[in-house]
Amino acid sequence: MDIQNERRRLLDADGGNDDPSGLMSEQDAYLSKVKNKKLYLATFASVLGPMSFGFVLGYSSPAIPELTSIDDPRLRLDGDQASWFGSIVTIGAALGGLLGGWMVEKIGRKLSLMFCSLPYVFGFTIIIAAQNVWMLYAGRMLTGLASGVTSLVVPLYISEMAHERVRGTLGSCVQLMVVLGIMGVYLAGLFLDWRWLAICCSIPPTLLMVCMCFMPETPRFLLSKGKRREAEEALRFLRGPDAPIEYECARIEDACDEMGSSFQLSDLTDPGVYKPLAIGAMLMVFQQMTGINAIMFYAENIFEQAHFKESDLASVIVGAIQVVFTAVAALIMDKAGRKVLLIISGVAMALSTTAFGIYFYMTAHHNPASGEPQTNLAWLALASTGVFITGFALGWGPIPWLVMSEIFPVKVRGFASAVCVLTNWSMAFLITKTFQNMMVSLTSAGTFWLFSFMCFINVVFTMIFVPETKGKTLEQIEATFRGTSGP
Template sequence: MTPDDPETQALLGPPRGSAPRGRRVFLAAFAAALGPLSFGFALGYSSPAIPSLRRDAPRAPRLDDAAASWFGLVVARLQAIVTLGAAAGGVLGGWLVDRAGRKLSLLLCSVPFVTGFTIITAAQDVWMLLGGRLLTGLACGIASLVAPVYISEIAYPAVRGLLGSCVQLMVVIGILLAYLAGGVLEWRWLAVLGCVPPSLMLLLLCGMPESPRFLLTQHKHQEAAAALQFLWGSEQDLEEPPSGAENQGFCLAQLRRPSIYKPFAIGIALMAFQQLSGVNAIMFYAESIFEEAKFKDSSLASVVMGIIQVLFTALAALIMDKAGRRLLLALSGVVMVFSTSAFSTYFKLTQSGPGNSSHVGLLAPASVESAEASVGLAWLAVGSMCLFIAGFAVGWGPIPWLLMSEIFPLHVKGVATGVCVLTNWLMAFLVTKEFTSLMEVLRPYGAFWLAAAFCIFSVIFTLVCIPETKGKTLEQITAHFEGR
């Protein structure tokens, strides 16, 4: 018997006759979710920090446009060092999570978070800034992989959707926190603040147990039972898998098995569709669109978008275990189809000629007479953006990360989630880097209609290929892919 066998389902399911009563699982999930909070803060840090770094402040290294493009995620749309560090972190996290365990991997990722922000705080030149940014990116990649896995394995089925969705919720809260704190703190003190969440995670997680499922794969019966008692308040017994349990590692030959290649394909497709939806491009245009709509303070655009993300991601977390994953993904995709179509229509109506670039100049009205009409159209774009972010936050923001942590068997989870996280970050890098070139070829309205087409494909993919996982144990999900 292995932890993926049906017999183990009863051992890791809720206690017989009642739902788990333990509340410490929420504390453990919160401790793990501080990793994604740090991840979000690291992503959002560059937006308020770059204007401060560009000023001629004493002791502040000047940041020119080329350096800023590496420092920020989307700021110059060229290259983003944080995405490259996170891609490497996804590979490292996939290796760590199976060898060091879920808990220790999370503890270890706090080191590059704190070290990276400390280097940024003490930076005397651009290379120190970029080095610190690379380290925080590495930590982001590890946290984005390990936190969903740990939370899904410690949660019982009735709350796994709620707790798993809190990963993305903490990411968007971290981004919003960076935006808000950046309004009152200069870049060095903002980096100091960035050290707080990973330090708190380190303190809280030390008192939490390892994942019971991981402990079973290591044949640690007593530790697994103690972990379940701590997390769920359960007194049930666990059977230790025999030392000769098979399938305790991954090899390419296993890709011939439906229980491996089906979740692999689904996980990779989910991460690709998430980035191909156009979310990064729409976030890039946010401030410009708010300026065209004569918003009093266009710098508030990022804060407004952040608040929308937090509210609707929280809504998704609350209804995830009732509505289900497939329904929310399909609804999210439909909303994104309509909003990206409206956004591309805005570009079509406002472009003034074939020579327009795809940058902010495209948003300017062609004549004085059209200025008032342009403002009205800009408010259409603002509404489209807000609708897109709300739709994305309800489904395609949190659910790919949640499903990634649910659908893979234990013995391939490290490799499989590592491939998914690597796919996500590489797609984020490519879309961020190449979207401007795409708009020059297809024109902006064509590029966003292409994004709408990908959203349509994502809805079809959801309805045809993705199984519903709400209320099921991880072992039942594996059994589904095996046809049992």
């Protein structure tokens, strides 16, 4: 059906609204007939993947103390092995990002999500059955691979399913489920040993595969492959029986026709491709350069200095802060907008890492002869931790992943998302492995002041280059980068 005819039919059905802007009238007419119940159901099924991802990230925290003191010498980890047990996940995730970029284009978003549950389950099974350190490494590598695929596929799946009024909220649920998974494994680690904990971690990916069997492929992927009938069925499932889905189908088809059907390297010269790709990759670089891994590394020591003697409980508290404020971000994302939250988040983290630098500088120059206890400054570190984690959860935690899923044209979404995921995990590995060297060469205070400077650069970058995507369709966002008006 021609999109113009469908627009006229929608406006007539909406009472003949003759708003001169036209575009908002037809979108409002369409969205007024949309039912979100099954969209929320599909989102819930898909975010079992990020929950599994969170279980993987959090697993090392309660498991490493046990594995470094275990009686069995074949499984006992020394300091270097424990470091690799924690960080090898990032290597697997970087590879998973590349694999996920290929999979989403070849087999689609839904099947990619279903298949990524297999290395989760196999990886945790290998850890459960581990007889030596190398089996532990192999299990972590497999779960890292699945995490990389998940971090690419789930944001794409949600953004391509959701309409513009709820896309920010639903997209933010990805990070919310990651931090819920981290907190969940911290809590479970208080009561379970490392093998039983691995068994628990294999439950969400198993549910993911089962639930996704009943969910649709994304309409945009189906239309990009010329499968109009299947796309209409998917939209009818996601939007409800009363929504005039022909309008959305026509709009997406127009955008697909304008951009072409398949990605070529020559497309990298197109502003509609290289501009969002550069923005997406830089968002991933800046996310890691905020110092999030460093703060999490120091969290237990900071809580101990503030007289929280139970380090396990400290981890749960950190996880709870992340969950609460990531949930707040999800609730306000489609009202406040991406850009405002990124700026607020960056300012909060710049201030907190500056305070961290002051804390380390003052403790390093503490004079024992003065008789003042060094722990008097623990309040500053504790407050800085709370402000930093709150700021990260509000903006730079969820939003880079959300924006990545929104700004790329459909034909380059797999390739460009793979570049972003590879960039993110490569930076995570680089900063994690070089952090101790930075602390020696720059001092602790200098390292955190460097993070503060990077947070300031984040804010400037956001203000100048990052577009506001709140309330826009994916096709309108594409048109913005091409310098044309959207459909």
